[in-house]
Amino acid sequence: MVGRVDTLVHDPVRPAGVFEVITTTPDAVEAATAPAPGLLGAHIHATPDGERAVVIAEWSDATARTAVAPTPLPRSLIVLL
Template identity: 50%
Template sequence: MTHFSDLIHADTGTALISEWITGTPERSHAVADAVIDEWAAGEKPSARLAQHMFLSTDGASLLFYAQWTSDEDHLAWARAHRSEMVSRIDTLVPGIERPGLNRTRLHSSLVHDAGPHPGVFVVTTTVADEVEATVRPAPGLLAAHIHLTTDGQPTTDGGRAVIVTEWTDAASHDAAAATHATGALGFKRYTLHHSFPNGVAQRASSGT
């Protein structure tokens, strides 16, 4: 699986992180297929630099990581197109839960080991004061990518940060979580499912 840093577009002005909770692997795959069809058939705005979709390892949810030139450009597109797109998907797969959208900037990336390819991505929500504890070196931790809100404060509400970490495998993350007090408020594990960098569809590869 590719490194998260390879998914980052250099011209990104805002990184949008959102979760769709489906409840089952079957529903997640149905939603993923519907989203891919929408992305392929719909308008490809020049302001959308890249869009990546991740599937949770338990199959119960999808994570979207979209990179746009600015929040204003995304909001203009959303006002014109998002409601109709979401409505079509909800018709196919009713009952999707959408907890909300995090508007972020990638603040910094910390690479511990650039060699191995990640086997799993872990998305962690943590309080601002515990970011350092969350990204400290651990066996199997390859890299950490810290996202902050648009006003420079940690995301989302109440002084939190959203951190995407790369791990060699889930077992390494389990071991680290069991031995370190990370301050994390919650985490989920994902694999990359599909990418639309620069508007061109690319199916995620499971190879290294």
């Protein structure tokens, strides 16, 4: 049981970060997680059947994300923090 929920407070000096959630095939994971300026981390989760992978990429800001690919990848969700 969660006894307390903390709120997220952003540093007013730094721009907000970006999380991108992508559903892809396992063979496309490497392209979705290739090192790039502004990519802080990528978390990969495979489905139990091994047919799909969910990639959660954390970017420093929206500018860094769009510099790599100006449009969202197919089947992706972008969340600004």
